[in-house]
Amino acid sequence: MFPRYLINGCDIKKIHDFCDCIIIGSGIAGLSTAIRISKYAKVKVLTKSNLSESTTWYAQGGIAAAVKRPDWWKVHYADTIEAGQGLCDSNAVEKLVKSAPRMIEDLVELGITFDITGGEISLTTEGGHTYPRVLHAGGDATGEEIEKKLVKYSGTFSNIDFYSEHLAVDIITDSGRVAGIIALDIKNNSVHIHPCSNIVIASGGIGQLYDVSTNPSISTGDGIAMAYRAGASIKDIEFIQFHPTVFKTNDGHLFLITEALRGEGAYLRDSSGRRFMVGRHPKAELAPRDIVVREMVRVMSEQHLHFIFLDATHVPEKLLKVRFPNIIAKLKENGLSLTTDLIKVFPAAHYLNGGIKTDLKGRTDIAGLYACGETAATGAHGANRLASNSLIEGLVFGWEISRDIIRKIKNKNKCSNDRILAKINEFAKSIGSGKSMENLPPVNISELIPDFRKMMSTNVGILRDEKSLVSAREYINNTAKKYLCPVPANKETIEFANMLTVGSLISKAALLRTESRGTHLRNDWPKKDDTSWKKHIILKNDESHFEPVE
Ligand code: FAD
Ligand code: SIN
DSSP states (O other): OOOSSSSOSOOEEEEOOOEEEEEEOOSHHHHHHHHHHHTTSOEEEEOSSOTTOSHHHHOOSOEEOOOSTTOOHHHHHHHHHHHTTTOOOHHHHHHHHHHHHHHHHHHHHTTOOOOEETTEEOEEOOTTOSSOOEEOSTTTOHHHHHHHHHHHHHTTOTTEEEETTEEEEEEEEETTEEEEEEEEETTTTEEEEEEEEEEEEOOOOOGGGSSSBSSOTTOSOHHHHHHHHHTOOEESTTOEEEEEEEEEOTTSOEEEOOTHHHHTTOEEEOTTSOOTTTTTSTTGGGSOHHHHHHHHHHHHHHTTOSOEEEEOTTSOHHHHHHHOHHHHHHHHHTTOOTTTOOEEEEEEEEEESOEEEOOTTSBOSSBTEEEOGGGEEOSSSTTSOOTTOHHHHHHHHHHHHHHHHHHHHHTOOHHHHHHHHHHHHHHHHHHOOOOOGGGSOOOOHHHHHHHHHHHHHHHSSSEEOHHHHHHHHHHHHHHHHHHOSSOOSSHHHHHHHHHHHHHHHHHHHHHHOOSOBTTBEETTBOSOOHHHHSEEEEEETTEEEEEEOO
């Protein structure tokens, strides 16, 4: 749909010095990996907004780890596998849950303070968890506490160079290996090249593809699109998780109400006040998220509603005040109270279960290219992520990546750096023809994006079918051809090109998967089909193939 490199024929403002490792993104996955590698080598962190702006910042419920008996890794493992509906890779899940407690210790060492009750670590539960195992901070401000401290701590390392407001655009490769990255300095639209031998994509999710989403504006799927253009494999991208309980503020903004509220006892009710999850799943409101969303959609459709009621009025006020101070404040701004009001909530696009395919060390199939965090498909989530397994996944696989890169840096030889620099100079000459992109006809992207998002929600949203998916693919192809060939060198158009690419990949995989499983619901194929579909869909270089579940 788009050329191998999005920006073509631009002036290159600067070719920077060679660096062993570049990290794209400053959320939990990117910063934790940067901190670990920087103890051994120079690292550059490129991030497209300010350092703190990330999905991580907005995480509410907490971070899952089996840290207290009777819980232990085998139960966390079983819950994760069950939520993943047959598509988790067992080795990835085992790595995740076994390493999780150690990651928590590392966070505590960095100064991150988790909530304590009665002198002990406070643990809550969320959908799909057998035991309370979700650690939280500031009540419902876990992400803010983690991100703030990671930003602060990483700032103390002279070995990390930060490039805020730098949009990573494309990965330069040479004979199947990483050679550098093209980035746009957003402040002045200048194009830079950073030669390097290792790149870690930690660019987060794709929620901005949908008009109803919990995600911040940075979640445009850039990392997935650039990895795909570079020839990496994209795995199970049809599985988009919708969060059941999102609230619309009076001024039209969407605000997540954490699943931990149901963990502390809140109910979901239909228009007659009935708890519709009871009898539908043994864990009722705390069933895995895909099951809750599926039931909500059924009830909303049967009762012609645009929302469901979230009821915490029976939960002790004292508990609510300690655990959910931010939610209480947000509702108060909107004239509502958790203790007296039923809150209208509905599902919204929340999390990408699939993404850039990696192995257990976070390696993609391009040498020197790694991915971790939400952008990666490590195999830990399968067809539906267990709540609060995301922050921890970013830490665990970021840690694996850091160990692999540090090992390589220790054994590095200078010849390979020289080869990379020669390749980059050659590349810069071929791409930087000196032609100005300013002469391209102006494209009003801000008008196109809302229409695209609406189309994605309608055609590739919670419910899909062949007709809606085929129509989505036509829409995306036509839009790309009409407005974005070539792609002008500015943030908005590059992000939109990436959104179209990712939208095309999601709809392609969703069309291929003729069954319903986890977060992928096909109206025309309503049943799970283990005989034909207990396998991964891999998209690579315009082609698709299947891989067995490990
Ligand atoms: P992010 O934190 O999103 O960071 C991505 C980074 O990449 C950002 O710095 C961004 O600016 C940068 N970036 C993106 N594209 C580019 C580019 N082209 N060039 C340069 N930089 C780029 N998970 C849990 O486990 N527990 C929870 O309680 C929880 N609550 C959540 C609540 C909300 C409202 C949301 C939206 C998600 C929640 N999640 C939760 C999911 C979790 O927060 C995310 O999956 C996780 O934070 C992702 O971390 P990350 O480091 O991969 O990406
Ligand atoms: C929430 O707090 O409900 C979100 C948790 C998650 O997405 O893991």
